Amino acid sequence: MISLLGTFRIPLMTFVYLTCGLGGILGDQFDSAELMAQDSAGGEHDADTVDAARDERMAWWRQARFGMFVHWGVYSTTGGEYNGQKLPNSAEWMMNKGRIPIAEYEKYAAGFNPAKFDAAEFVGLAKLAGMKYLVITAKHHDGFSMFGSTASDYNVVDATPFKRDIMKELSVECQKQGIRLGFYYSQAQDWHHPGGMGNSWDKDLKKVSNDEYVLGKAVPEVKQLLTEYGPIGIFWWDTPRAMSRESFNALHSLTKLQPSVITNDRLGDDFPGDYKTFERKIPPNGPAGKDWEVCMPISGSWGYKKGDNDFKSTSTLIRNLADIASKGGNYLLNVSPTGDGTLLPPATERLKEIGKWMAINGDSIYETSASPLQALDWGRCTSKKIDGGTRLYLHVFDWPKDGRLVVPGLKNDVRKASLLASGAELQGRVTDGGIELSVPADGPDAVNSVIVLDVDGALEIEAQWPSVDAKGSLVLAADAAYLHNNEGSKQADIRHHDDIPHVGYWLDAQAWVEWTANIDKPGRYEVVATLSVDAEKTQFDISVGNRHLSATAVGTGGYGKYVEQSLGAIDVDQVGELSIKCKPIADSWNPMNLRSITLKRTESAE
């Protein structure tokens, strides 16, 4: 499973999915000539054509790497407060968390009047930050449409004193300023429509079928958004729920109205879309062979929430962007306009600061791919193909104090190394440990200094596997493991207690972890793990090459209490690069948090 390149996964390998047949339901919605035209353009019968069409559609998105997410709606008028009462969680959930009856929530809509909103300024700010696309909530779960919907009067034009079509203004500005526009649309939940999902609190709501909502509101609204707002870059579905096949197909088929529109993976389980979505968290490794995006609020809440001062520092945001790009993904950073249509100063300041960094260092983000150099002590690495070679962008978060920066394991001939900010050339040489660069005492940027390293040919990297130290110990840390967790499932993930990483949330007994390590001598190795277990005990299998041990860890008195436990011994009879696996024993598994496994040589084989 693990290649020489460790956790490297080819970032842009395409995967095939078959578009669903057109539901009969569409007879009323579409002109059939229109559909025929879309169909022949889509060429959905041939997998290669589907792949090629997808690559073409995804080209701008893969180059963009950085976009703005915007959560804006009725909840923004009160900053998520209901009758002056603070509610838990993200502000766009205000109606739900406050169990606000529809008739009462509508009064907040009647107060939506963001007089200071200026689409030109807003899009300009995204552009200044170096973002290449903007995805905004056209309709969130509360059911309020932020455009002049012809399917529902409950919209910004018809139900507010503002009366302006915000999506129209943004579409005009985005086209003017060269920013791709995407629409977030909550297709399944709608707390305002009697057929929408999610509203369990309004007893006056006379429920109708979900199909009635989808076909009567969602489908015409999505159709309108895809036909009256110019070219749409992305359709961003959210919170998939079980809907009828007809409803799914009707919504899915609408995206054919703009064959170049990209969709995320949240329409429904059978609709992988064009890319995978991670919410709030950066995955430890990019998912293999897939395009993906991390969406994350700049503060704590998606929608503007009064008193939410949890703004991530500019440093964190810039490093997040580099981290995500180094794994081959996009960063969709969310901002939250207030009821007056502007962003709070901490958000604006951060966007401008990111923009300053991007103006100098954008080449290290745009049009880059993941690089096989991950787990770097000093930062991250993105890459680009160049004529006959590879360009690496070394994102140095922790500038070396001794004037030497080592790119571990890299063996290629150095063509040229320089600082991206100034162009100043650096000396580089290949050593036993990798390429060593001589660098000035201070880096050009306190947060992330970028070095451009051009090397000849495809990358040749000697794996830097953990190895047995002089005392005979081999330490396998959680963050050096490869997690077999069904790619990005919520379970079995790298988490932290006291800033120390562990494999946690390990509820799924099918999830397992693997390391590759160098073992230089055969012999008996004691297996010691640092872990915490809430249950009385848990059982799992540990294997080293072809030998294994059935291990039992006993309860440590809670998930936050880590102890070292000896789990037994393994007689290792192979040497070299070995795979070490830790797999739950399904019948007797209870979740554990695993910080590390250490193999300690107790005796050498004769």
Ligand code: H79
């Ligand atoms: O639009 C943002 C969220 O409102 C939306 N997706 C992002 C992009 C989202 N809706 N649901 N979820 C994410 C996941 C569900 C979270 C829940 Fe809860 C946990 C629902 C109820 C408990 C957190 C707490 C959100 C509301 C209350």
